[in-house]
Amino acid sequence: MIPMQEVPGRAPPGPNAIETSGLTKRYGKVSALADCTVSVPEGRICALIGPNGAGKTTLLRLLAGLARPTAGQVTVNGATPRQDPAFLADIGYLAQEIPLYRRMSAEDHIRAGAHLNPRWDAESVRERLTDLKIPLDRAVGKLSGGQRAQVALALILAKQPRLLLLDEPVAALDPLARRNFLGLLADAVAASGLTVVLSSHLVADLERVCDQLIMLASSRVQLCGDIEEILAEHQILVGPRKDTTAIERSHRVVQVTRTPRQTTLLVRLNGPVIDPAFEASDVSLEELVLGYMGQDAPAATVQLTTVGEEK
Amino acid sequence: MTWLVWRQHRVQFTLGAALLAALAVLLVITGLQMASQYHSALVACAANHSCANLSSTLFLGNHAVGFLVILTLGAPALVGLFWGAPLVAAEAEAGTTQFAWMQSITRKHWLTVKVGWMLLAAAIWGGVISALVTWWSGPDNAMQLDAFKPGRFDIMGIVPVAYSLFAVALGIAAGALLRRTLPAMVVTLAGFIAVRAIVTLLLRPHYISAVTVFYKATSSFTPSGSFWQLASGVVGPHGELVTQNTNLPVIDGIPANYLPAACVPSQGRGGFRPPLSCTQALSHFREFVTYQPADRYWAFQGIESGIFLVLAAALIAVTVVVLLRRDA
Numbered sequence: 001m002i003p004m005q006e007v008p009g010r011a012p013p014g015p016n017a018i019e020t021s022g023l024t025k026r027y028g029k030v031s032a033l034a035d036c037t038v039s040v041p042e043g044r045i046c047a048l049i050g051p052n053g054a055g056k057t058t059l060l061r062l063l064a065g066l067a068r069p070t071a072g073q074v075t076v077n078g079a080t081p082r083q084d085p086a087f088l089a090d091i092g093y094l095a096q097e098i099p100l101y102r103r104m105s106a107e108d109h110i111r112a113g114a115h116l117n118p119r120w121d122a123e124s125v126r127e128r129l130t131d132l133k134i135p136l137d138r139a140v141g142k143l144s145g146g147q148r149a150q151v152a153l154a155l156i157l158a159k160q161p162r163l164l165l166l167d168e169p170v171a172a173l174d175p176l177a178r179r180n181f182l183g184l185l186a187d188a189v190a191a192s193g194l195t196v197v198l199s200s201h202l203v204a205d206l207e208r209v210c211d212q213l214i215m216l217a218s219s220r221v222q223l224c225g226d227i228e229e230i231l232a233e234h235q236i237l238v239g240p241r242k243d244t245t246a247i248e249r250s251h252r253v254v255q256v257t258r259t260p261r262q263t264t265l266l267v268r269l270n271g272p273v274i275d276p277a278f279e280a281s282d283v284s285l286e287e288l289v290l291g292y293m294g295q296d297a298p299a300a301t302v303q304l305t306t307v308g309e310e311k
Numbered sequence: 312m313t314w315l316v317w318r319q320h321r322v323q324f325t326l327g328a329a330l331l332a333a334l335a336v337l338l339v340i341t342g343l344q345m346a347s348q349y350h351s352a353l354v355a356c357a358a359n360h361s362c363a364n365l366s367s368t369l370f371l372g373n374h375a376v377g378f379l380v381i382l383t384l385g386a387p388a389l390v391g392l393f394w395g396a397p398l399v400a401a402e403a404e405a406g407t408t409q410f411a412w413m414q415s416i417t418r419k420h421w422l423t424v425k426v427g428w429m430l431l432a433a434a435i436w437g438g439v440i441s442a443l444v445t446w447w448s449g450p451d452n453a454m455q456l457d458a459f460k461p462g463r464f465d466i467m468g469i470v471p472v473a474y475s476l477f478a479v480a481l482g483i484a485a486g487a488l489l490r491r492t493l494p495a496m497v498v499t500l501a502g503f504i505a506v507r508a509i510v511t512l513l514l515r516p517h518y519i520s521a522v523t524v525f526y527k528a529t530s531s532f533t534p535s536g537s538f539w540q541l542a543s544g545v546v547g548p549h550g551e552l553v554t555q556n557t558n559l560p561v562i563d564g565i566p567a568n569y570l571p572a573a574c575v576p577s578q579g580r581g582g583f584r585p586p587l588s589c590t591q592a593l594s595h596f597r598e599f600v601t602y603q604p605a606d607r608y609w610a611f612q613g614i615e616s617g618i619f620l621v622l623a624a625a626l627i628a629v630t631v632v633v634l635l636r637r638d639a
Contacts, residue, residue, distance in 0.1 A: 064413060066639040083635070089415035099406035104318060112315045116414035159414070 050216035102141030239278035395482020437475030536605030
């Protein structure tokens with residue numbers, strides 16, 4: 001893939017921190033990620049959402065260069081992920097397991113980081129951990145899970161990357177610490193133009209800070225784009241229980257829930273809905289996410305539907 | 312990166328240095344005692360012309376220290392197990408490779424520094440132990456002339472350095488392939504023992520074609536210095552190998568069933584003089600000894616070291632390929 005700046009006589013297209021096309025990762029015969037084409041513009045905070053095993057971690061690892069794609073292209077900060085100090089300096093990746101040297105203290109990690117990175121804001125880590133009352137001199141293996149996560153997050157920010165890839169970073173944090181950290185993240189993005197991709201199951205948290213969304217299910221991309229635009233493209237239609245084929249013809253029905261009295265549809269709009277029988281309402285991120293996830297496991301819904309119709 | 316290597320492995324390195332220091336103290340003290348014991352024994356035996364059988368009458372040092380010195384055969388395996396095997400495996404297990412590899416350094420750089428320091432430490436370990444053991448064994452070597460024999464050859468000179476480098480490289484490669492410390496340690500131990508045994512038993516005797524000397528059964532021959540005897544025996548009048556049978560009496564190294572009956576002294580007949588026919592029969596037999604001469608000692612040390620260094624280099628190459636090619 002040609003880096004953008006090498007294309008002659010053309011201004012770089014809208015700068016994207018991340019661009020993938022047809023990105024695929026297979027382990028043996030199992031596809032962890034299939035034909036993934038997404039892009040995230042610079043300076044955004046992107047939520048990476050999907051059920052367990054949807055391929056979120058695989059995507060983040062491919063972006064970080066820790067894993068190699070089986071097929072497809074990936075461009076991060078304008079370059080293919082590779083073993084190069086300059087490339088690595090611009091990426092911050094925090095794995096779900098929060099890998100730190102258990103017998104080393106936070107201070108040891110700070111010093112290691114100073115030796116291993118061209119940019120390193122050691123003071124910010126010390127300040128932040130002191131504020132959080134996390135001892136700098138204790139082996140991180142003896143800290144609580146939440147404290148360990150805080151150490152790892154502070155370290156990753158000290159690296160001052162241009163792109164931050166966080167795999168379930170707030171899972172170990174209590175609600176207050178979570179809010180606190182997400183606030184910090186939003187500040188960093190505002191101050192430095194950092195791009196963030198973070199995966200989480202906590203949609204409410206994501207909704208507060210994220211402006212971009214990548215939704216994965218069954219190893220495939222379901223949605224990718226600006227959250228507000230995506231929400232605007234979707235509506236929930238509630239109407240009498242009747243034939244919905246007309247709606248299905250002109251719009252994409254994501255999820256159908258039928259009860260004997262009424263039908264609820266989550267649809268991706270393709271123009272306005274002109275069916276007075278249905279009442280349209282806006283969709284929340286949570287409803288949208290559940291709708292797309294429910295698509296993944298339709299068995300229960302289908303059964304309910306059949307039972308209802310037989311009556 | 313060096314800072315991180317030191318911070319991560321300082322306990323291992325300190326422990327290794329402490330063990331070396333303890334061994335040094337023990338061997339220097341007992342070694343000095345043995346040297347003075349040997350020299351006074353030499354002076355004493357020279358006075359009454361009994362130095363020829365000094366090796367059978369004098370025992371130097373004490374059994375416990377002697378046993379410890381023999382145990383240094385296993386010293387290279389120790390560093391393979393406790394330094395080599397965890398080097399990559401422990402990090403892969405704990406997931407800390409994902410920390411190290413997401414700093415602004417390439418995996419190659421990470422690996423080069425870690426492996427480099429570990430190999431250096433292993434070489435120092437093998438070198439110090441070998442230097443101590445070689446010096447300590449000086450009087451014993453002079454007396455027993457067995458420095459070339461398997462078991463002694465392996466703990467002196469330069470081969471312990473090569474063994475240590477090989478053991479650590481084997482541990483590193485096993486750890487990189489298996490990504491788990493305990494299985495890597497098992498593989499390292501088994502692999503080290505297997506390779507050492509194969510090289511010692513099958514390859515070492517043939518580095519340079521052995522010398523075979525034939526001599527009359529009635530005479531005797533001993534190669535000079537610390538030679539390594541590979542085989543010895545007797546060949547008959549037609550060049551056939553004489554099989555030894557422990558149940559039969561032996562005359563001048565030849566079992567009685569190969570000789571005329573007249574050669575065999577009957578019980579209780581003192582001052583037996585074999586008849587001429589017997590002496591003639593005996594003269595058709597020759598004894599032989601196949602051996603590696605003492606002056607090949609350093610050539611053998613060099614060849615054996617070369618083999619293990621090449622193996623170590625190959626294992627490191629495997630590690631590099633595995634770590635750079637495979638997903639983290």
